[in-house]
Amino acid sequence: MVKVVVCGAAGGIGQPLSLLLKQSDLVTDLSLYDVVNAAGVAADLSHINTKSTVRGHGRDDIDAALAGAHTVVIPAGVPRKPGMTRDDLFKINAGIVRDLAEGVARNCPSAFVLVISNPVNSTVPIVCEVLKKHGVFNPKKVFGISTLDVVRSSRFVSEVDPSIDPKNTRVTVIGGHSGVTIVPLLSQIHGQAFTKEQLDTLTHRIQYGGDEVVKAKDGAGSATLSMAYAGARFTNVILEATIGGKTGLIESTYVNLLADPESTSVFRTKTGLDYFAQDVEFGPEGISRIVPLPVISDYEQSLLNEAIPELMTNITKGASFITDSTI
Template sequence: MVKVVVCGAAGGIGQPLSLLLKQSDLITDLALYDVVNAPGVAADLSHINTKSRVTGHGKDDMDAALKDAHTVVIPAGVPRKPGMTRDDLFKINAGIIAGLAEGVAKNCPGAFVLVISNPVNSTVPIVAEVLKKHGVFNPKKVFGISTLDVVRSSRFVSEVNPSVDPKSTRVTVIGGHSGVTIVPILSKIPGFVEGLTKEQLDALTYRIQYGGDEVVKAKDGAGSATLSMAYAGARFALTLLEATVTGKTGLVESSYVNLDADKESTATFKAKHGLDYFALDVEFGKEGVKNILPLPQVSAYEQTLLDAAYPELKTNITKGASFVTGA
């Protein structure tokens, strides 16, 4: 049995994410949990003629939803509104995420946990600290989904240079998942950066870092990035399932992870920068993280971006961990 749970399944991200997951033959049971409307979403999706069984679970049914899950995807929480930063979301979403992590620890301690809920730089440490408190934390199995930054980068790069195929061109994005912590490594696209002026490079980098604001503004108070995030979240989840369920090798996605998931590769970086979490390219294996790929060689321009990202990340990580530990 491969049971996948979506926590926050009735929300703006949760519904399209659940629809995309319902199409996968790798999933046998798709459990949808939310405080409202999850049974209705489940009933709707259950009519789709793929093999997974769909169940809906309301506010008082979290334990049944999570029981024996293989993978838990968490888009739960409130969306950003105009003028609201990802950090503003922390006060609201931190408690929601901690409660869900408690449910994971109790009902499916060996599950892969995929965190979408913002601010990811802080919510992933919250999940980790709750699981540590229960003695079930495995750094190879907890992921912050930063895939949307990669998806946006590929699309935005193709708009600057139409000869770049947005589907086949994968841009490495490292750091974190908000603002200045998002560091796209555009120098790795052959011949791309050389054709840009400094102003064009600045504008493209800013757009990648703050692409979410573009959507929030366009929706005019009606929400944040939901459809693109659902696409990115499903891409990540299905790639992970390919590796963990079928054993397919060589699968890589960018992810915000605890660096102890691959101590051998990250020990020097962790000691130098004092960071427990960082987004890097991750190769998946049967146990989740197989390898964390080394920090790529960066240009002088990208190094300035990293220098700005490190202190911001440290603050975000500390804020998330302290929410649970009180330290």
């Protein structure tokens, strides 16, 4: 049995994400958890003629929802509203993510944990610190899904240069998953040479693409459909590597660098960062290796220099939420 759990399944991201995961032949049991309406979403999806069974679990049923899970995807939390930064979300979402991580530690300590809940730069350290407290932390199995930055990059560069196929062009994105911490490595796109003006425009749009959606929805929501697509894409990579036996699968993702201490030791010493988004190769155990950073341009190095102190602040805030807690 391959049980995949979506925590926050009735939300704006959770519903389309669950729909996309219902289509995977690698999922046999799709478990939907939310504080409200999970049963209704599960009943709706259960009519789709794919192999997996679907079960809904409510507020008081988290242990049953998570028990024996192979993969847990966490989009739970409040969405961003106009004028709200990802950091503003921390006060609300930190507690939600902490409680879900506690549930994982109790019921499926060996599961792969995929975090969507913002701010990812801080919520991933929260999950890791909770798992550490329970003695079940495996850095190869906890991920911040920063795939939307990759998806946006591929799409946005194709709008600047129509000769680029957005579907088959994957842009490496390093750093984190908010604002200036997002560093797209546009210099790595083979055969492309963007002007400084194009780089400035593309980089800003990739870094603040979420704001574009929040503004367009005029207070009615944030990036839910594109995030669900990106979340399903990353979840399927995990399933293909760990269950399907596929090799050579690589995606950019925000991880604890101790997942591959040998490859990241110099970078960790130089920057002081414990978490970072970069290309990761996947295998049966989750992270097979963290791909070393390529030679980046001076422009990208300046972006990275700006990202590092912001990342450090975000990481410390998330980790301290658990380590300084008396709960």
